[in-house]
Amino acid sequence: MEPFDPTTHPHRRYNPLTNTHILVSPHRTKRPWLGQTEPAEPSNLPQYDPACYLCPGNTRAGGKVNEMYTSTVVFENDYAAVLPPPGPVTPQAAHPLLTVEPIQGGCDVVCFHPRHDLSLPTLSVSDVENIVDEWTRVYMRRGTELGIKYVQIFENKGAMMGCSNPHPHSQVWSLSTVPTLPAKELASLHNYASTAHVHSGVPTEPDGHACLLCEYVHHELSVPEDEGRIVVTNEHFVALVPWWAYWPFEIMVLPHKRHISSLVHFTVDEKHAFADIMSRVTKRYDNIFSCSFAYAMGVHQRPLPPRRDDDGMYVKDADDIAHLHVHFEPPLLRSASVRKFLAGFEVMAEPQRDLTAEQAAKTLRNCSEVHYLLAAE
Amino acid sequence: MEPFDPTTHPHRRYNPLTNTHILVSPHRTKRPWLGQTEPAEPSNLPQYDPACYLCPGNTRAGGKVNEMYTSTVVFENDYAAVLPPPGPVTPQAAHPLLTVEPIQGGCDVVCFHPRHDLSLPTLSVSDVENIVDEWTRVYMRRGTELGIKYVQIFENKGAMMGCSNPHPHSQVWSLSTVPTLPAKELASLHNYASTAHVHSGVPTEPDGHACLLCEYVHHELSVPEDEGRIVVTNEHFVALVPWWAYWPFEIMVLPHKRHISSLVHFTVDEKHAFADIMSRVTKRYDNIFSCSFAYAMGVHQRPLPPRRDDDGMYVKDADDIAHLHVHFEPPLLRSASVRKFLAGFEVMAEPQRDLTAEQAAKTLRNCSEVHYLLAAE
Ligand SMILES: [Zn+2]
Ligand SMILES: [Zn+2]
Numbered sequence: 001m002e003p004f005d006p007t008t009h010p011h012r013r014y015n016p017l018t019n020t021h022i023l024v025s026p027h028r029t030k031r032p033w034l035g036q037t038e039p040a041e042p043s044n045l046p047q048y049d050p051a052c053y054l055c056p057g058n059t060r061a062g063g064k065v066n067e068m069y070t071s072t073v074v075f076e077n078d079y080a081a082v083l084p085p086p087g088p089v090t091p092q093a094a095h096p097l098l099t100v101e102p103i104q105g106g107c108d109v110v111c112f113h114p115r116h117d118l119s120l121p122t123l124s125v126s127d128v129e130n131i132v133d134e135w136t137r138v139y140m141r142r143g144t145e146l147g148i149k150y151v152q153i154f155e156n157k158g159a160m161m162g163c164s165n166p167h168p169h170s171q172v173w174s175l176s177t178v179p180t181l182p183a184k185e186l187a188s189l190h191n192y193a194s195t196a197h198v199h200s201g202v203p204t205e206p207d208g209h210a211c212l213l214c215e216y217v218h219h220e221l222s223v224p225e226d227e228g229r230i231v232v233t234n235e236h237f238v239a240l241v242p243w244w245a246y247w248p249f250e251i252m253v254l255p256h257k258r259h260i261s262s263l264v265h266f267t268v269d270e271k272h273a274f275a276d277i278m279s280r281v282t283k284r285y286d287n288i289f290s291c292s293f294a295y296a297m298g299v300h301q302r303p304l305p306p307r308r309d310d311d312g313m314y315v316k317d318a319d320d321i322a323h324l325h326v327h328f329e330p331p332l333l334r335s336a337s338v339r340k341f342l343a344g345f346e347v348m349a350e351p352q353r354d355l356t357a358e359q360a361a362k363t364l365r366n367c368s369e370v371h372y373l374l375a376a377e
Numbered sequence: 378m379e380p381f382d383p384t385t386h387p388h389r390r391y392n393p394l395t396n397t398h399i400l401v402s403p404h405r406t407k408r409p410w411l412g413q414t415e416p417a418e419p420s421n422l423p424q425y426d427p428a429c430y431l432c433p434g435n436t437r438a439g440g441k442v443n444e445m446y447t448s449t450v451v452f453e454n455d456y457a458a459v460l461p462p463p464g465p466v467t468p469q470a471a472h473p474l475l476t477v478e479p480i481q482g483g484c485d486v487v488c489f490h491p492r493h494d495l496s497l498p499t500l501s502v503s504d505v506e507n508i509v510d511e512w513t514r515v516y517m518r519r520g521t522e523l524g525i526k527y528v529q530i531f532e533n534k535g536a537m538m539g540c541s542n543p544h545p546h547s548q549v550w551s552l553s554t555v556p557t558l559p560a561k562e563l564a565s566l567h568n569y570a571s572t573a574h575v576h577s578g579v580p581t582e583p584d585g586h587a588c589l590l591c592e593y594v595h596h597e598l599s600v601p602e603d604e605g606r607i608v609v610t611n612e613h614f615v616a617l618v619p620w621w622a623y624w625p626f627e628i629m630v631l632p633h634k635r636h637i638s639s640l641v642h643f644t645v646d647e648k649h650a651f652a653d654i655m656s657r658v659t660k661r662y663d664n665i666f667s668c669s670f671a672y673a674m675g676v677h678q679r680p681l682p683p684r685r686d687d688d689g690m691y692v693k694d695a696d697d698i699a700h701l702h703v704h705f706e707p708p709l710l711r712s713a714s715v716r717k718f719l720a721g722f723e724v725m726a727e728p729q730r731d732l733t734a735e736q737a738a739k740t741l742r743n744c745s746e747v748h749y750l751l752a753a754e
Contacts, residue, residue, distance in 0.1 A: 010460055080405075081402040088379040094596070096573070102381055102386050
């Protein structure tokens with residue numbers, strides 16, 4: 001038998017966070033593309049759009065008027081996916097296989113900036129720090145509301161992701177339950193802590209047990225850059241294409257120096273480093289195909305902020321196992337107009353990709369951090 | 378507290394096949410759509426397209442020429458996602474979190490018909506029976522090849538699903554491992570058999586234990602049609618929008634009279650009834666928005682056909698727990714040009730839908746089974 005070559009041999013990789021596999025077909029990257037292409041995103045947006053429901057001073061659905069904000073701003077989504085408590089009585093299931101659970105909560109919109117034409121990659125790092133501050137405030141406020149068990153911060157960017165408005169913004173959904181995916185990740189982190197050994201020199205979760213992501217990022221930092229999956233690092237954070245990546249240019253951003261379980265645990269330095277790496281990652285994204293790069297982005301961290309004791313110190317609990325990280329899941333594959341599709345095999349059997357994580361990381365490493373629109377000036 | 382109203386109150390439903398949840402936001406169906414729309418599928422295709430790599434007599438990638446087939450035809454995919462054995466040596470993992478498993482197998486294309494312009498809904502039921510026969514032959518042939526552990530039959534229909542060719546065809550991927558999703562479903566069926574009670578009058582798996590899908594379909598048949606999720610039934614099969622459906626007009630087709638674990642177990646009557654319901658479901662799909670309705674479709678059944686003993690009888694084994702079913706997962710939501718997008722919350726936290734399963738089933742029940750193109754003639 002031949003020796004294994006990850007750039008030639010079809011193989012499966014395991015995702016230890018979600019306990020699923022991904023099928024990798026690296027020999028197939030030369031397949032021609034004859035399918036649907038995406039319309040180009042508009043590239044010359046106005047700084048203010050009178051028809052935009054997020055621009056300062058404009059009117060939203062139901063007649064509410066946006067304040068004349070100058071930095072970030074937060075308001076409740078006019079079409080929230082969940083409604084505030086009290087919820088209805090939980091009904092009895094008609095059959096044990098037809099269970100139902102009422103859910104309550106709130107959906108907020110966090111505008112990044114008054115300018116309609118900017119986005120994470122074209123905002124300044126200090127603007128991004130303002131966004132991180134706003135996310136932290138919403139996380140604290142919503143995460144301490146009665147009945148809330150989970151807060152999800154996420155951004156949908158680009159028409160290709162179903163986002164109907166280019167005005168830079170993110171959403172925060174707060175729920176009376178921990179949703180499927182974060183619950184799975186937390187269970188995997190707990191399971192790892194109770195079974196795996198800590199490698200020497202690797203940070204651990206607060207009780208001294210092994211943290212899956214501390215161990216993982218530590219290993220990635222030890223791989224020679226050329227063979228590895230790291231895109232960019234700074235003093236506190238790493239951005240990498242995970243070994244088990246599904247989306248062509250998927251990236252995970254995570255702290256590598258210590259185990260940080262939520263936004264509220266950031267030091268001033270860490271917050272700055274986080275804003276810095278978010279800016280650098282999104283600039284590289286836009287530069288791959290010289291376009292505004294669509295993605296879904298989400299922050300995974302403690303389901304809720306930690307409680308504080310009478311001295312203002314954080315009270316330790318089981319959720320400290322969370323290792324804060326950001327997932328970027330962009331659909332583009334070959335050019336500004338050719339995206340990845342969830343084909344039949346993937347939705348019926350197993351996620352699949354052609355380009356390897358290492359090939360994607362190399363492309364991203366070779367991208368400039370000077371945004372193409374500014375480089376052209 | 379109010380009583381629970383599934384058409385008003387946000388809630389979560391549980392998917393017992395995949396052990397995941399779906400968030401349902403029924404109050405939100407009136408949200409306006411301002412986002413990306415899909416280009417229309419061509420509606421006047423030629424019966425023969427000289428540029429189509431699936432039409433009879435045409436040349437495929439690498440110079441192979443299609444036979445002048447008159448019914449169905451099977452050939453190996455010119456850009457297979459997996460390659461035939463022997464595979465390489467399984468490499469040692471660089472870290473326990475970076476596991477890799479070489480995978481082998483084969484990818485076949487099953488053309489449904491020589492006519493370029495037809496599809497499941499516009500083919501005759503006897504044409505669909507020919508397709509079922511061809512699927513059964515490929516399943517038997519591939520499923521008895523050395524090293525193959527799983528055979529997945531699926532169809533990708535429509536440019537919206539990344540399908541680049543409207544010529545009616547499906548694919549069959551045969552693999553040296555059981556992929557993530559079918560493995561999960563089989564585990565759920567086994568778990569159910571070992572823990573749940575059989576309800577009186579409900580068929581069971583061959584050892585007399587409870588079958589999750591026998592129980593489920595039996596319950597759905599007992600619900601009054603107006604409140605229920607059933608779209609269409611015939612003597613042997615039911616097509617329904619599952620309680621836990623994710624895609625707006627998702628449908629599951631499954632046998633209700635007895636536990637059937639694979640295509641090779643069909644009687645002649647059952648095969649005919651299966652072709653009949655596949656035809657009726659896809660006609661209703663095309664009629665929702667008077668367009669060729671895109672979808673991913675896949676057959677879940679025993680990973681491999683059963684072995685036969687010296688008398689030609691099937692040998693019982695643990696995989697008999699499989700209850701054959703077909704998943705239809707179509708992306709369209711509001712019109713021929715407005716699809717569902719996997720938004721940020723869904724990929725970061727939990728699948729979500731607005732339209733309830735019951736509302737979708739009602740729309741599908743009200744669709745005609747006379748294809749709109751034929752009705753217009
Ligand atoms: Zn995560
Ligand atoms: Zn299934």
